[in-house]
Amino acid sequence: MTVSSSVDQRVSLAVSTVIFALRPHPETGLMTLWLPLVRRIREPYEGQWALPGGPLEADEDLAASARHTLERTTGLAPNYLEQLYAFGNVDRSPDERVVSIVYWALVRQDEVARAVDGENVEWFVADELPPLAFDHTAIVEYALARLRAKITYTPIAHAFLPPEFTLADLRAVHEAVLRTTLDPANFRRQVMATKTLVPTGTCLKGTSHRPPALYRFEAGAPSPSPEEQR
Amino acid sequence: MTVSSSVDQRVSLAVSTVIFALRPHPETGLMTLWLPLVRRIREPYEGQWALPGGPLEADEDLAASARHTLERTTGLAPNYLEQLYAFGNVDRSPDERVVSIVYWALVRQDEVARAVDGENVEWFVADELPPLAFDHTAIVEYALARLRAKITYTPIAHAFLPPEFTLADLRAVHEAVLRTTLDPANFRRQVMATKTLVPTGTCLKGTSHRPPALYRFEAGAPSPSPEEQR
Numbered sequence: 001m002t003v004s005s006s007v008d009q010r011v012s013l014a015v016s017t018v019i020f021a022l023r024p025h026p027e028t029g030l031m032t033l034w035l036p037l038v039r040r041i042r043e044p045y046e047g048q049w050a051l052p053g054g055p056l057e058a059d060e061d062l063a064a065s066a067r068h069t070l071e072r073t074t075g076l077a078p079n080y081l082e083q084l085y086a087f088g089n090v091d092r093s094p095d096e097r098v099v100s101i102v103y104w105a106l107v108r109q110d111e112v113a114r115a116v117d118g119e120n121v122e123w124f125v126a127d128e129l130p131p132l133a134f135d136h137t138a139i140v141e142y143a144l145a146r147l148r149a150k151i152t153y154t155p156i157a158h159a160f161l162p163p164e165f166t167l168a169d170l171r172a173v174h175e176a177v178l179r180t181t182l183d184p185a186n187f188r189r190q191v192m193a194t195k196t197l198v199p200t201g202t203c204l205k206g207t208s209h210r211p212p213a214l215y216r217f218e219a220g221a222p223s224p225s226p227e228e229q230r
Numbered sequence: 231m232t233v234s235s236s237v238d239q240r241v242s243l244a245v246s247t248v249i250f251a252l253r254p255h256p257e258t259g260l261m262t263l264w265l266p267l268v269r270r271i272r273e274p275y276e277g278q279w280a281l282p283g284g285p286l287e288a289d290e291d292l293a294a295s296a297r298h299t300l301e302r303t304t305g306l307a308p309n310y311l312e313q314l315y316a317f318g319n320v321d322r323s324p325d326e327r328v329v330s331i332v333y334w335a336l337v338r339q340d341e342v343a344r345a346v347d348g349e350n351v352e353w354f355v356a357d358e359l360p361p362l363a364f365d366h367t368a369i370v371e372y373a374l375a376r377l378r379a380k381i382t383y384t385p386i387a388h389a390f391l392p393p394e395f396t397l398a399d400l401r402a403v404h405e406a407v408l409r410t411t412l413d414p415a416n417f418r419r420q421v422m423a424t425k426t427l428v429p430t431g432t433c434l435k436g437t438s439h440r441p442p443a444l445y446r447f448e449a450g451a452p453s454p455s456p457e458e459q460r
Contacts, residue, residue: 010240010288011243011288013241013243013329056241056318058240058241058320058327059320061318061319061320062316062318062319062329083315083316086292086316086331088286088291088292088331089292090288090289090290090291097288099243099286099331101329101331
């Protein structure tokens with residue numbers, strides 16, 4: 001094994017973040033996944049859209065770096081933050097070798113309305129993105145695939161919801177993420193079988209003849225990060 | 231955000247590999263998980279055991295680096311190689327900031343007999359390790375947890391087996407990884423329900439009155455790496 005000796009041979013490390021939120025689609029009005037992108041103000045890919053992120057600071061943990069990026073980009077704190085993957089192909093950046101450790105974050109529907117866009121930040125429908133800088137299109141596709149797989153076998157949908165929600169709220173999250181419609185009775189049966197929901201004992205306040213019951217997710221759901229598990 | 235300006239502030243990037251193989255336990259004789267470790271020949275942690283790995287070369291992809299480490303450590307090629315996690319806590323190395331991108335590899339039972347130990351390499355029972363350098367104990371625990379979870383819902387056991395195997399072979403892998411005994415009839419029913427096995431139409435050659443049928447895993451099982459999926 002040879003050892004990199006010159007500074008030019010060094011590998012740079014960046015942390016980037018895919019931030020998903022649910023908002024209505026501008027044309028259909030249906031709830032759909034959005035994410036914020038940052039317009040690059042320097043080469044390479046000047047003027048193109050890219051995932052928010054930046055070089056890892058020497059005194060900053062990986063997840064902390066992702067959290068700071070989210071705060072800087074949107075003014076929000078993540079309700080769910082998980083390491084997605086480290087992307088490090090030799091040719092993914094034209095001028096230097098950069099390995100990007102990518103996190104994905106989910107923000108709550110009731111919080112996203114309070115998002116304050118950072119400089120050069122714009123939100124896009126996640127499935128209708130312009131061409132992105134670097135390999136960021138492939139990274140978003142991988143994050144979408146992970147989210148759509150994971151929502152079918154873990155209670156990750158809670159990260160989009162306020163602490164108390166109705167079964168219809170939960171179904172709407174699944175429908176928006178999976179871009180489909182789900183049968184209410186089947187959905188209720190399946191989600192109750194997972195034993196991850198706890199009835200709060202209260203109902204949604206309103207004028208309905210039969211107000212829907214409110215639920216919360218069972219506490220103690222496993223943390224997604226091995227660092228945070230320890 | 232401040233930008234790291236001095237060389238001292240740089241973050242180093244390493245790739246380490248958790249290499250699992252099945253071998254008999256030295257006392258019980260039961261098949262169990264082993265992994266190779268490398269004795270450190272310099273500070274920090276000189277003389278202690280650590281996961282095999284090294285700094286990422288500027289011209290080497292991440293998975294290629296893990297493959298080279300495996301080859302250098304054991305003389306083997308992995309039958310399964312997947313990125314596990316990037317470990318990057320600020321304080322995980324005493325002298326400098328190092329982020330380690332960790333891969334985990336599985337090698338076949340029939341190949342591990344051909345392993346050639348590299349310099350300062352020794353194999354250990356995975357659940358009975360000495361204290362390891364850095365945060366490597368926690369990394370191995372995380373890799374073990376991932377393997378034990380994943381074997382229950384993906385056909386990952388095939389990576390320990392030759393291309394053709396009996397249901398008893400497959401059950402033995404599950405029993406060794408999960409450190410338990412499994413009812414043969416239940417196991418057969420569960421594994422056949424996954425529809426990942428294909429009968430080869432042949433039987434194990436031998437003297438048995440009823441020789442057991444041979445199976446192979448269905449081709450086209452998804453690759454674990456997003457780079458390799460594309």
